[in-house]
Amino acid sequence: MGYVSGLKCRECGREYPVDPIYVCEFCFGPLEVVYDYKRIKRVLTRKNIEKREKNLWRYKELLPINGEPQVGLQSGFTPLVKADNLARELGVRELYIKDDTVVHPTLSFKDRVVAVALTKAKEFGFDTVACASTGNLAHSVSAHGAKAGFKRFVFIPATLEQSKIVASLVYEPNLVAVDGNYDEVNRLCSEIANKYKWAFVNINIRPFYAEGSKTQGFEIIEQLGWEAPDNVVVPCASGSLLTKVWKAFKEFKEIGILKELGTKVFAAQATGCSPIAAAIKQGTDVIRPVKPNTVAKSLAIGNPADGFYASQVVKATNGYGEDVSDEEIIDGIKLLARTEGIFSETAGGVTIATTKKLIEQGRIGRNETTVVCITGNGLKTQEALTGHTAEVHYIKPNLGAFEETLNKIQSAR
C-alpha cells in the first residue's frame, strides 16, 4: 500500500486518480504526484532510512509506487564527494560533488527516473516500455528494461552517432531510427505514445518517472548529515531534475526529517541551449523555445517541458540561472577531472563551469556550503574532448628514450 493520494494539475489544481496520464484534460497543464505526508511522517524517519539498503528505494514512501520496488534495486545512493581540491581552486570553503557518474547500471542519473518509471509500468500492467532519446535515457530504458523483462522500443533520430547507438543496442531493445528532423521525431513519438498502450517513460508515465529525480535530493540531505546545503547547482535540460531536487528538500522539511531549509537553487545551462537561464536572467515567466547548438547534447532540449517550473523554483529560492560556452564546458570537465578525479559527461562540464561563474559573480558565497550535481559519466561523451586533452608521450622501447622524455616533463613543470 503506497502513500500517493493522487495526481494533481500543476496549473489549475484539478485532481485525477493514479493512472498512466500526464496532462490535465481541461487546461493541458502537467500532472504532478501528490502524497499523503501525514501518513508518511509517521513511518519515514531518519532512523528507518539509515537501516535500509543503500539504493534509491530507501526513500520509497516518497516515491509513487504501491507495492515493493521492482526495478533498479542497485540504483542510486551515489557518493557525495567532498571536493576540497576543487573548492581550493574555486576559492570557496565547502564544496560537494553529487556524483551520478556512477549510477548503476548505465552511469547517469536517468537510471534513477527509469527505475521508478519501470516499477510503476509493472504496477500498471504494461508489457512494453518506450522512450525517445539521443543518449542516457535510451541506455537506461534499454538496460533496466532488459533486466525487468519488458519489451522495449527506443526511438532515436536517424542522424545519431554510432558510438551512442551501441550503448543501447547491446541490451537488444527494438531501436527505431527515425529519418526526420528533431521536431518531426518529437511529434511522431508523441503520436505513438498517445496511440499505443505502452509505458512511454517520459510521456504518459512522466509524472511517475520524474519523481525518481527526487532521490538525488534526498541523498544530498542524508549525506550532508541530514542538513540542507546553502546552495545547489543543477543542470537543466527539461528542467525537471531541478524542480524535483527542490521538491525532495521541501518534502524532507514537510515530514520533519529536515529542520532548516534555506537553500538557493541555481540552474546551469549551455549558452547554445539556454531557454531557462535566459528567462531567469530576463525576469520573464515565459520560456522561449530555442534551436539547440551545443556540445552538451544531453542538455539540448530547446522546448523544455518543465522550464517554467524550474524558473519559478530558482526565483522562489533566490537562486539564479547562468549559462556557459562550449569552451567553458570543456574546461569544466577538465577542471573536475584534474582536481577531483571525476570524469563527467558534458552536462557536468556545464554545471562546474556555471558554478565557477556564480562564485565569481558573488551569487554563491565563498563561505557557504554548495552542492554541485553531476549527472552522467564522461566515458559516454569522450568525443567532446578530442583535441582538448593533454598529450601522450610517445617513446621508443629503451630507457634512454624514457629518461629523455622524463627530463622534458620535469623541466616543463
Added chain:
Amino acid sequence: MKRRVKLTFPQQLIKEPVIFTMAKKYDVLPNIRRARVTDTVGEMILELEGEEVNLEKGIQALRDQGIEVELIEGDVIE
C-alpha cells in the same frame, strides 16, 4: 482531427489577432485552454481542430509569421 499545441508569440505579434485570422482562413477551430502574457512575450496553450491538411497549413502560417509552434509535452527526445 485535433492537435494540442503551445504557441510562443514574439513581442510584435502580441497585439495582433493571429489566431482568429488563421482559424478563419484555414477553417480551423481553436480552443484556448491557457495563456501567459508579459510585456515582451506571450505563450498560449490551445487545441486546434480541423482537417489534417488544414491544420498543417494553419500551423505553418503561424510559424511563417514568427510564432513558435511546439508540442505541449515539450521536447520528448531526452
